[in-house]
Amino acid sequence: MDNFIERLKTRLRLHRQAGLYRRPPEIIRREGASLILAEGRVLNFASNDYLGLGVSEVLRKQVGRNFEKYGSSSSSSRLVSGNYSLIAEAERAYARYFGYEEALFFPSGYQANLALLSTLFDSGTLVLFDKHIHASSVKGLALSPAQLAGYNHSSLNHLRKRLDRAGERETVVLTESLFSMDGDLLDVPGLAGLKDRYGFVCIVDEAHALGVLGEGGCGVARPVADIAVGTFGKALGLFGAFLLVPAVVKEHLFNFASPLIYSTTLPEAHAASAIDILALLARQDESRRRLRDISLEMKNGLREEGFTVQGDAHILALEIGEEGKALEVSNRLRERGIFVLSARYPTVPLGKAILRIGMTALHTREDVKRFIPSLKEVMVRI
Template identity: 60%
Template sequence: MFAKRYENRLNLQKKSGLYRDPPEFDGREDRFLLLGGKKVLNFASNDYLGLSTTEIAGTQVAENFRKFGSSSSSSRLVSGHYSVINRAEEAYASYFGYEAAVFFPSGYQANLGILSTLFEKGDTIVFDKHIHASSVKGMTLSGAAFYGYNHNSMDHLAKRLESCGHPQVAVLTESLFSMDGDLLNVAGLGRLKEKYGFIAVVDEAHSFGALGPRGKGIAREVADVALGTFGKAFALFGAFVLLPRLFKDYLFNFCSPFIYTTTLPEAHAASALDLLDIVEKSEDRRSHLADMSRLMRRRLREEGFKVSGDAHILALEIGDENKAVRVSRKLLENGIYALPARYPTVPLKQAIIRIGMTALHREEDIRLFVDTVRRICDELESRT
């Protein structure tokens, strides 16, 4: 009975162009993925500064794991509360301008933990409708009432806030949206925060390290709580939450996803410290990333494509889910990998090719991508 239900749903996914079956890569090298003995140009990576394959990052991380070992072997509240983890959290809090920080094994777990713990029945969360799936799950588990506002619309957010009618309100949004690629209206959110006095929780996973002075993101002036991930610009794994010290103490005592899990190893914290220093000094990489992102956006628009994105995440509009899959497959056949983002990651019938730019990309890579996707789309159009 269960197997039949699963089979039916998978068949429906295939018919609707929503089936997920990622290619199996053999490894990676610089800006390329290795597939069947061939190099494939990678436009699906979140390694925005291009640090994950560098020798300096790899050497320091390897040395930390040799020195500290591979596992903490305990939850944080049992015997995993190591001094190096505390030092790393303090360093991240200081660097980004917050009172405290907490490390989590993943961004998904971090969003799940903070939202399900900090908010409860009787509270209200007003959220941007394009927030990450982990944030949706976290606020659902919280028990709080929640209401969505139209993506990045400060006018609609103001209407939601006006209708809330009580003080226990939080606003949940992102600073750089992971699929749309657009930036939060920080000034607009700030004006509303001053008027309504809500708590702001901002997911800065895609901006920390890559945007703002020294990679500090863009939302500090409005965010009471901010989430970052090590698995993107910081070239590691896991996540960090920046927050008031009182909130950290509260998480230590009441956050189930934090309390009942093995903590990240000491080697991770030591590596996080090393990588923070590297990220701080990577202004040249941030500058090159911005230049390449602007060039890709301009070249695609010159070719007549509809493309959105204010920074290093670009969304190439396709629409039909099956077409998005075909375009992605054709790109891969031509030595380029780019993700076909489909429902429920993006709204139904609004499929995109998500282009992740990195500091490793070059002008010739952009030229190859634009020329190839133009030819593929022309060929598909001629067959319809």
């Protein structure tokens, strides 16, 4: 046991020395666009609550009523005694709203990607994936018997070369519509052109786009996506995730997806709340407009001050580089009452650390005017 403990301590010490150590602060509560920590209130730029539904009093009351009515747990796997009609009704509603044949709910986006990508393919399938896909997708592919080949981030030219070499094999392209760290959007028309030419199956993770982008928050990838991954835990203000799929894929997952078969399903109260969220989502055009405008104001303001920042929507990636420096910038901003993520390896490539700025409809122009001068002050002192 002593050797075991020492090995863990050594690994943690080396992790700390490399500027990669993670120890998030305890959060007492959330209030609008702010967090309350032990040291006081901080303005939160590290949230995925893009529309503010996660702190909506309306949704809070609806969810509370649903859990009071239906109880707190399904108490079973979906494949045993947890296949409630209300869950199936909610899944049908999500499929209709987002324009797919079927939907399937999961307790988390990580589990959804794991179930989907570890189950669908066989050894004759070639999966071509954008090299910046989410860690859960990487893990799902690692459990798949498929042949794997990455293509350079957002490079349709590199993808085309991969497709040219694929031949007649069953081919799948896996990507995201809004990348969670880079903040850039998928070139949907360009990918659609490749799909028309090569006929591949296309899977798009829309976790950061659904609810926010597209008409009614329906995302941007439907013209090209055969399968889409969505989440409740970001713009939709709840928890859990969902897949949008053809009916045969849902049937296949019910029969072969270990993460679905051997997990307790989400409760009926979650399904009732998910239905309530769809009604709210359809009425969020003003919040979506506010989010678009405040995100653009932040990006333009940072660039005017000489910062290198990327992002096509509400996720902005501000270039820092060295891991220790990114952590120090984040810590010093927190001392000034601003909370922002220092995204470091392995979340982003080594030596390419960023500040990952998550904008929400709860942010104001005053928040932007506070953030940019604070960042300038911190950067001058490092």
